[in-house]
Amino acid sequence: MLEIMQIKDEAYTTITLKGEVDASNSVELDAAIQNAMQSGSKNILVDGNSLEYISSAGLGVFMSYLEDFQESNINFVIFGLNEKVQNVFHILGLDQLIRLVNNRQEALAIIYEA
Amino acid sequence: MRHELDLSCEKSRLADLRLFLSEVLNPIGISEIAKNQMILAVEEVCANLIIHSHGCNPNDRIHLRVHLDDNKIIFEIADSGLAFNLLEYKAPDLAEVVRKKKKGGLGIMLVRKIMDKIEFENNNDKNICRLVKRLNYK
Numbered sequence: 405m406l407e408i409m410q411i412k413d414e415a416y417t418t419i420t421l422k423g424e425v426d427a428s429n430s431v432e433l434d435a436a437i438q439n440a441m442q443s444g445s446k447n448i449l450v451d452g453n454s455l456e457y458i459s460s461a462g463l464g465v466f467m468s469y470l471e472d473f474q475e476s477n478i479n480f481v482i483f484g485l486n487e488k489v490q491n492v493f494h495i496l497g498l499d500q501l502i503r504l505v506n507n508r509q510e511a512l513a514i515i516y517e518a
Numbered sequence: 519m520r521h522e523l524d525l526s527c528e529k530s531r532l533a534d535l536r537l538f539l540s541e542v543l544n545p546i547g548i549s550e551i552a553k554n555q556m557i558l559a560v561e562e563v564c565a566n567l568i569i570h571s572h573g574c575n576p577n578d579r580i581h582l583r584v585h586l587d588d589n590k591i592i593f594e595i596a597d598s599g600l601a602f603n604l605l606e607y608k609a610p611d612l613a614e615v616v617r618k619k620k621k622g623g624l625g626i627m628l629v630r631k632i633m634d635k636i637e638f639e640n641n642n643d644k645n646i647c648r649l650v651k652r653l654n655y656k
Contacts, residue, residue, distance in 0.1 A: 424536075426533070427569060459561055459562060467612075468615075488554045491551045491555070492628070495555070496627055496628060501612065
């Protein structure tokens with residue numbers, strides 16, 4: 405079960421993930437990121453505080469946008485992942501490719517520094 | 519101890535698979551991270567079979583057996599039909615995944631990193647993928 409909430413603030417869009425991302429629902433995550441990009445957001449934050457699980461289907465969605473983010477100068481930051489979920493990013497070294505921070509404050513600091 | 523689950527080939531059943539594995543692994547006293555890793559690896563193999571070998575056909579089934587030993591856990595994933603041998607599958611590297619904007623390929627990488635041994639058997643029409651995880655917390 406996955407719930408996705410998307411809020412567009414003036415400076416950034418926050419995508420909040422609640423539940424579990426797997427092969428059955430990763431298209432929803434894909435659509436949310438697509439949507440945030442199309443809305444012209446230059447800063448996309450993913451709130452992972454309530455993300456309980458992620459499989460490769462979800463990781464693959466993030467990975468597939470990394471080049472687009474770079475080309476369009478979009479800051480993409482994931483924050484608040486629990487230890488279990490963060491470990492999954494770490495196993496593949498994705499924490500070297502995607503910006504993962506502890507909380508919203510740290511995520512916003514990155515945006516405002518940039 | 520042996521536990522078994524029969525799973526129909528639908529992506530929506532992956533959540534049931536996780537629940538089953540969680541209940542099987544709960545009593546053995548491993549960390550939440552280790553437990554999550556094992557659940558993930560088994561799910562990745564099953565998701566591959568469901569999507570690629572069985573085209574999400576709900577009439578097809580996967581049979582999972584979990585053997586809990588003192589020092590290791592063996593997950594046996596059996597299906598029939600088109601064999602998918604993940605030992606022969608050449609996983610892409612991360613740079614390739616990013617460059618080609620591929621959404622697949624990461625699952626097999628995860629399984630290889632998490633499990634200690636992966637075996638594959640093919641008898642007539644039956645395929646068995648065996649994942650072994652050693653427990654070294656004692």
